Structure formats: C-alpha cells, structure tokens
Amino acid sequence: MHVEEKFTHETWPASPEKATLEAKNKFLGFWFFLGGETVLFASLFATYLALKDRVPNTHQALAKDLFELPLTFTATMLLLTSSLTSVYAMYHMKNFAFKKMLLWLGLTVLLGFGFLGLEIYEFNHYVHAFHHTFTSSAFGSAFYTLVGFHGAHVAFGLLWIITLMARNAKRGLNLYNAPKFYVASLYWHFIDVVWVFIFTVVYLMGMVG
Amino acid sequence: MANHQLNSGNPRVDIEYRRKKNAEDMRYQIVSFSLMMFLTLIAFAAVAIKGFEATFIKPFIILLAAVQVIFQLYYFMHMNHKGHEAPKLFLYGGVTVGFTIILTFTTIIWW
Numbered sequence: 001m002h003v004e005e006k007f008t009h010e011t012w013p014a015s016p017e018k019a020t021l022e023a024k025n026k027f028l029g030f031w032f033f034l035g036g037e038t039v040l041f042a043s044l045f046a047t048y049l050a051l052k053d054r055v056p057n058t059h060q061a062l063a064k065d066l067f068e069l070p071l072t073f074t075a076t077m078l079l080l081t082s083s084l085t086s087v088y089a090m091y092h093m094k095n096f097a098f099k100k101m102l103l104w105l106g107l108t109v110l111l112g113f114g115f116l117g118l119e120i121y122e123f124n125h126y127v128h129a130f131h132h133t134f135t136s137s138a139f140g141s142a143f144y145t146l147v148g149f150h151g152a153h154v155a156f157g158l159l160w161i162i163t164l165m166a167r168n169a170k171r172g173l174n175l176y177n178a179p180k181f182y183v184a185s186l187y188w189h190f191i192d193v194v195w196v197f198i199f200t201v202v203y204l205m206g207m208v209g
Numbered sequence: 210m211a212n213h214q215l216n217s218g219n220p221r222v223d224i225e226y227r228r229k230k231n232a233e234d235m236r237y238q239i240v241s242f243s244l245m246m247f248l249t250l251i252a253f254a255a256v257a258i259k260g261f262e263a264t265f266i267k268p269f270i271i272l273l274a275a276v277q278v279i280f281q282l283y284y285f286m287h288m289n290h291k292g293h294e295a296p297k298l299f300l301y302g303g304v305t306v307g308f309t310i311i312l313t314f315t316t317i318i319w320w
Contacts, residue, residue, distance in 0.1 A: 018292065030294055037301035042307025046314035073253055080249065084242045087285050091235050095228065170212055189285045193278050199249075200274040204256045208263045 003176040012096040012173075016184035020175050034190050041194050044146040045201060049144035052206070060137050061130040063206030066181045075205040076195065077120045079154075081193040082111035086185045093181055098173045101181065105161055108188065112158045119151045127158050143202070150198055153191050241284040248277045 003020060013019040043157055053062045089104035123144070126132040134144045161184050168177045250268045255261060283289040288296060 010224055015292075031296035031299045034296075035303035038300060038303030039306050039310070042303075043310045045307075046311040048312065050314040050318045069253065069257055075251060075305050076253075081247060083281065083285055084238070087238045087242075091231060091238075094231050167267060186286055189281060192285075193256075193281050196249075196274050196281070200270050202269050202319075204252060205267055207256050208266050 003174065005175065007096065007174060009096050016094065016173075016175055016178035018179075020179070021180035023057065023175065026179045026183055030186060030192055034186070037190065037194075041146075041149070041197075044142075044149055045197065048146045048202065051138040053095055055137040060139075061126075061132050062139070064209050065204075066130060066132060067203045067206045069207065071118060071122055072199055073117050075122075076104040076199050078111050078115040078118070079192050079195050082108045082115070083189055084158070085111065086188045087129075090182060090185050093173065093178060101173070102165055102169070105165055105181075109158055109161055109165075110155055112161075112188075116151065116154050116158070119154075121146070123148075147198060150191070150194050153168050153187075153194070157184070157188050157191055160187065238284055240318045245277045245280050248273045 011091065016023070017025050055062065085104050085107040089101045089108060092098075092100035092104060132140050132143075134141055164177070164180055164184055168180075171177060252273045255266050255270060282300070287293065288300075
C-alpha cells in the first residue's frame with residue numbers, strides 16, 4: 001500500500017488516515033499540535049477571565065452590556081452543525097465516496113462562512129455602537145484577542161479545507177490525500193471544542209454578570 | 210502494510226461488514242450530536258430564564274460545556290477508537306498545563 005496506489009471500494013483500507021507511515025506521523029504530529037493549541041487557548045481564557053470587565057471608566061461597556069443571546073445562539077448553532085457535517089464528510093471518506101465527502105465538506109465550509117460573517121458583524125457592532133475596541137480597555141484587548149484568535153482559526157480552517165478540496169478535486173481519494181482531509185476535519189472539530197468554552201465562559205457567563 | 214480487514218478471502222463480505230460498522234459508528238455520532246445540541250440548549254435556557262442565581266448558573270454551564278467537549282473529543286474526533294493513546298497523552302497534557310494557567314490567573318491575580 002503506497003500513496004499513489006489506485007484504490008477501489010474493495011481495496012480501500014478501513015483506516016485510510018493511518019494506513020501509511022506518513023499518515024501515522026501526520027496523525028501523531030497533529031494531535032501534538034492540538035495539545036499545544038489547548039495550552040494557547042487556555043492562556044487566552046485565563047487572561048480574559050483575569051481582565052473581564054476591567055475598564056478605565058464607567059462610560060465603557062461591560063460584558064453584560066455587550067452580549068446578546070440570539071446572535072451567540074445562532075453562531076453556536078452554525079458552528080456545532082458544521083462539526084456534524086464534517087463528521088459526515090469523514091464517514092464518506094472511509095467509505096471511499098469522494099463526491100459525497102466533497103459535498104459535506106462544502107456544507108461545512110458554508111456553515112463556517114456563516115459563522116465568520118456573524119462574528120465580523122458582531123465585532124463591527126461593538127466597535128461602532130459601544131466604542132468597545134482592542135485599545136479601549138484591558139477588557140477589550142482580552143476579549144478581542146481570545147475571540148479573535150478563535151475567529152482566525154475558523155478563517156484558517158476554511159482556507160485549509162477549501163484548498164484541499166480544490167487541489168484534490170480531480171485527483172480523487174487516495175492514501176496521499178485521505179490523511180490530509182482527516183487532519184483538517186480534526187482541526188475543524190477542535191475549533192468547535194474551543195467555541196463551546198467561548199460561548200459558555202465569555203458570552204453566557206458574561207450575560208449572567 | 211497489510212490490509213488487515215480483507216481477511217475472509219471474500220472482499221464483498223468484508224465491504225459489507227465495514228459499511229455496516231461505519232454506519233453504526235455514524236449512528237453514535239448522530240446520538241452524540243443530539244446530546245450536544247441538547248446540552249447547548251439547556252445552557253442557553255439557564256441564562257435566558259432569569260431567576261437562577263449566578264452562583265448556580267456559572268458552575269452549571271461550565272459542567273455542561275465540559276460534558277459537551279468530552280462528546281466532541283471522544284465521538285467527533287474519534288478518541289474512543291483504538292490507537293489514540295498518544296493523542297490522549299498530548300491532549301490531557303495540554304489540558305493539565307492549561308488548567309493550571311487558568312487556576313493561577315483566576316486566583317493569584319487581583320486588582
């Protein structure tokens with residue numbers, strides 16, 4: 001079994017994401033990276049928690065003035081659903097159904113763009129309606145760094161998945177690209193894992209006060 | 210590397226077995242997705258329904274988030290599958306360091 005080999009439904013391995021040595025290395029290396037990402041986001045969460053609502057004067061908006069349930073809820077639903085659609089994509093990858101995998105990845109990308117659009121609207125709203133900016137307060141810096149870092153991960157994930165889809169559109173599935181798709185989907189799930197803590201710790205706990 | 214699934218000598222039989230196994234796996238994914246949706250709804254409802262104490266809501270929704278993340282990691286990211294010992298080591302290593310950072314920042318820093 002080598003990377004350039006042509007496969008059929010019958011010869012396609014059960015765990016294509018770990019079928020070659022390169023795939024195994026990729027799998028291991030990527031989880032190591034995710035361990036590091038966990039530390040990165042944890043330190044950003046810690047900074048946010050330490051600086052939440054730390055504003056220089058009483059005119060500045062606090063967390064409970066800024067956040068609104070409907071927007072956060074919609075963003076959460078979009079991202080959570082996109083996590084499921086990428087699970088579907090990997091299901092079809094394991095069944096050697098390339099077209100179906102691309103379809104579900106396409107859906108994932110659309111939902112991801114929806115989420116990113118909402119976030120851009122949200123930041124724009126905070127800046128213009130509340131003058132809550134990156135430099136207006138320690139709270140603002142911590143908020144935009146944490147949520148913005150997550151948003152940047154979403155943007156990077158979208159670029160990554162789109163590039164993989166475009167680069168391999170004519171190639172079809174093989175052991176060269178199956179691990180790449182698998183690792184990209186892991187990244188996408190990890191983005192959702194971080195978002196679960198963001199909507200809980202930043203938005204919901206912010207609204208509670 | 211041997212394709213260890215093709216061991217009955219009849220690829221057709223193996224394909225059907227694997228398809229069934231993948232479909233079964235997918236059913237668990239849907240169940241865990243429904244649970245994650247459910248936990249999210251409870252967390253949002255707990256905040257939307259004004260009437261609970263903040264001292265109750267905060268630990269409650271953090272617990273819901275932790276449970277949801279476990280589903281995400283073990284089902285969506287396949288950590289319940291075999292061969293995930295190293296990923297567990299890396300992830301829990303990161304979680305341990307990360308938890309210490311959060312604990313430090315929320316207890317030692319005051320203004």
